[in-house]
Amino acid sequence: MSAVHDHSHDHNHPHAEITQDGGPGYYDLMTAAVTELLVERGLFEAGEICRQIDVLDSRTPALGAKAVARAWMDPDFKRRLLADGRVGCEELGISFYDDTQLIVLENTERVHNLIVCTLCSCYPRPVLGLPPDWYKLKPYRARAISEPRAVLAEFGAQIPDDVEVRVSDSTAIVRYLVLPRRPAGTEQFSESELANLVTRDTMIGVAVIDPPGAPRQ
Amino acid sequence: MTDTEQLTKRLPNDIGGTSSDPIVWSDHEMAPWEKRCHALADVLDFHKIINTEEKRRGVESLGSEMVGKLTYYERWIVCFANLLYQKQILHPSDLARKMDEVAARFAEPAPSAES
Structure with a gap:
């Protein structure tokens, strides 16, 4: 029996990767x-x-989006989520498979939050899944803390000058998740309709949620 | 500040606040072995064999050339091997032998489709 061969179920990790010369790398x-x-x-x-x-x-940004949408709908839940992100997510059935703590950062009229891991690639994996490559590469890690507005502009996110941009640097045990602002014009939306508006990048903080029907910036 | 002073102040991964290139949006579908490597990292953490902090330091101590040239999960697995040697859980000769064994298994003629 081996760790490589004994996968009995049929998802996409059957064998060591086959390289061009026919063997694994x-x-x-x-x-x-x-x-x-x-x-x-x-x-x-x-x-x-x-x-x-x-x-x-099983971990995708849909889990984080569910927590965000619930927080928009339910002020009591939002209070609990902001007090302890992990406890709030666990309340929604999102388990934490590691020892990390989660701090949820709320965007407001005055503050826009951005998360980064300058040292490596720490990320709220239980609620967002694995980070995109750009999050792990030097340009984002190096520049997010010193010139966040320039970085945001490269992602196409324009943050007004009178809004403070706050950058939080993750650690091995403390991870962050951005709670984006609920866009105008969504008062009648259901929780699942709201969740559909919430993308991975808005929970990292490199994007803002456009009001429904607005042209893309 | 002299060049050598700068070296003493920053390990290879400590890049926050330094200048760098424009952001290039990038992502890739993980290769199966990369996903196994990630799962291995988590399992090593669950069993308190190698935790996240040790992993970060292990990657740092690969040195700037390896950090620069290896891909993300290549750095992880080399770091795990080094840490397992340091902890005297594995010996380099164990790993060399096992890698030969795994490679030989893949070099065998393919078994029938059902197996």
Whole structure:
């Protein structure tokens, strides 16, 4: 039995990746070999890797959007979410599979929030899934804290000069999620209609939510 | 400030506030091995074998050349191997042998489609 081969279910991680010369790549082999050795030594079971892949696959920005939409609809929930992001999300059935804490940052008329991890790639994975590549690359990590308005402009987000831009730098155990502003003209929207407006980038803070029907900026 | 002073103040990953290129929107579909590598990181954390902070420091200590040239998950798996050696959980010769074994398994003629 091996960690590489014993996946019995049929999603998209069957084997070590096949490179052009027909075999798995060097780092792919290394990943498989480290996993197998640790399984052989009894440090964990091969099935735990498969189960964690399922967990990772189950995490998408739709979870964060659900929390945002609920916060817009329910002031009491919003209070609890802002007091402790993790407890608020768990209330909606969004489990945290790691030891991270979550701080939810509310955008207002006066403050626009942006999240980054300057040291590496810390991100609220339980509620947003895995971060996009640009979040992990140098330009965003280097510049977000020193020239956030320029960075936001490159994403197409214009923040008025009289709105403070606040940047929060994530750590291994403290992660952030932006609670975007509810756009005008959505008073009659249902919670799921509201959730559909909330994108990953608006919860990172590199985008703002346009009012429904407005032309894209 | 001299060049060497700057080196003492910033590890390779400590880039917040430095100048850099314009943002290029980029993302990619994770390769299956990358997803397995990510799951491995989580499982190592759950079992308190390697936590997130150790992983970050392990990637830093790869040095600027490897940090610059390896891809994201390539850095992770090399870092895990190094940390497992340091913790004396694995020996480099164990890994070399196992990598040969896994490579040999893939070099075997493909089994029938049902297996």
